[in-house]
């Protein structure tokens with residue numbers, strides 16, 4: 001990947017991901033980010049190794065480093081594990097007339113045909129989510145703007161293709177934007193289309209003038 005990922009989940013979030021204490025939808029966003037981010041993959045491995053070392057250093061479970069490496073080699077040689085690792089390969093999907101490579105973690109959610117809703121330059125397709133959390137793809141055409149909004153809950157956006165800009169910067173492929181009720185922003189695209197994964201734990205709330213009229217339409221975004 002040419003773009004170096006710059007915006008990562010906080011360490012705390014990665015720890016919760018490893019402990020499997022996150023809601024499944026949030027885990028999905030972190031898993032998809034990990035697929036795209038070698039930096040966080042290394043941190044994850046370190047955290048897992050730390051957890052492993054903590055276990056191994058329990059009395060009577062002292063394991064020499066070489067044994068540890070042998071054990072790892074043995075585990076990764078197992079067909080089942082090897083198959084799981086192969087699944088990390090990205091896969092191509094036809095989205096809005098272009099073929100886009102997507103992180104392996106999203107594959108289970110993209111088995112069925114996507115149903116897009118269009119509103120101006122923005123299209124959304126819901127992938128999953130019932131009561132509390134909502135997972136969708138957001139396709140924003142070039143030179144388009146998502147009206148200024150704040151968040152009633154947590155909004156996690158993972159850029160899958162292209163670039164998105166808001167008041168706090170520019171985000172490219174693999175970058176993760178985390179917004180809370182304290183943030184108000186106006187994400188927009190510039191010269192290229194952008195595809196994002198969006199996870200919301202509560203609806204968006206549009207802020208300005210006429211766009212407040214969008215609030216009844218927020219099911220498109222949530």
Ligand SMILES: [Zn+2]
Pocket residue numbers: 005007008009033037039040041
């Ligand atoms: Zn990262």
